[in-house]
Amino acid sequence: MGTYHHGNLRPALVETAVGLAQASGPEGVVLREVARQTGVSHNAAYRHFADRDELLAEVAQVAMLELAGAMTAEMAGVAEREPLPRAVARLRATGRAYVHFALAQPGLFEVAFAAHGGVTLDDEPDEPAEPDESDEPEAEDDGPPEGDPYALLGLVLDDLVRAGGVTTERRAGAEALCWSAVHGFAVLHLHGPLRDVPADEREQSLELLLDQIQRGLL
Template sequence: MAKKGYHHGNLRTALVDACLKLIEAKGPTGFTLSEAAREAGVTPAAVYRHFEGREDLIAEAARQGYEIFADLMDYAYDKGQPSALGAFEATGRAYLAFARKYPGHYVAMFESGISINRTPELNAVATRAMGVLEKAAVDLSEHIPAEKRPPPQMFSAHIWALSHGVVELFARGSPGTKSPYPPEDLLETGIGVYLRGLGLIAPDS
């Protein structure tokens, strides 16, 4: 591919797209900035017009991922309404759906080591995205007697951990981790066990 240097029409977007491809293929630490430039069809020097280094590039990929993630979580929450239980379960499923559809973004967000506090913009959108799950937890926790009610942040963190675990172990095609059950079923039944323990859904008959 011929180098386009500084004449690339939309260099920033092309570099983020290249970054996502390389993350999917090699992981967040498996490529260099020069490789991202080559994938985007520009010279390495051109990259520095937009990004200070590889971590800066990955942080932008993460920020864009959180934007998509936040919109999906908002949509799932609204779709599950007016049922607090429906909204809560929908946001859990949205987490899994996002990880499967946007693997490069997912890794940039959760597995790259990039802190959400790296930039104010990244922090703001990450807080908005995870705030949807916490909001769903707040709604649902109101159905638990006050003396048995866990803090909503703990509530949402448990579901986040469960969702993340299913994604990491069974939804990303990692060698040696094939489950006899679909990841969606694992997540749904896991959430069901958790919610039964809190008395939010009836025990199986």
């Protein structure tokens, strides 16, 4: 039982690293501490990761996934049925979820974007062909369980275009606008100059931001 060889260390390391990141952000992901908490000697990690940054990148991926999860979850909560209001509500939901995730999970959020080896998305997604659990035939437009917040945003915006909420020409920079606004809002309120704005005021401000994004697109 007490395997000298841990068996599957890599995922275990990532797991504890995620915990550390959650608790203390990127600075908290200290290789030696990760090893310590995993009950293994430091340097063990070097059999699985080239260096600390590689581990951090892995954690970043997990964080991105959780962010995307939070967004889809909030999106799924939209009850509206009429196409256009629904699309709008879903767009707002993603934005809200993004910001709320950032504030609820500052460590993970920070890691997700602080890791210099993060997602680049310069190119089109390659459809990784993961033979994941084949779900029941989804009749809705929710699309596949995306792990990429950016792609998620893209889908929502596509819906909005289909529903007539956005002209195709304004669709162009839409990702950048939405993402920038929401990301900036999150960052500024997280460790930026707006970090001391009280929560209720912040929520109010967020809704205003979503209003104005919406207005900027329609």
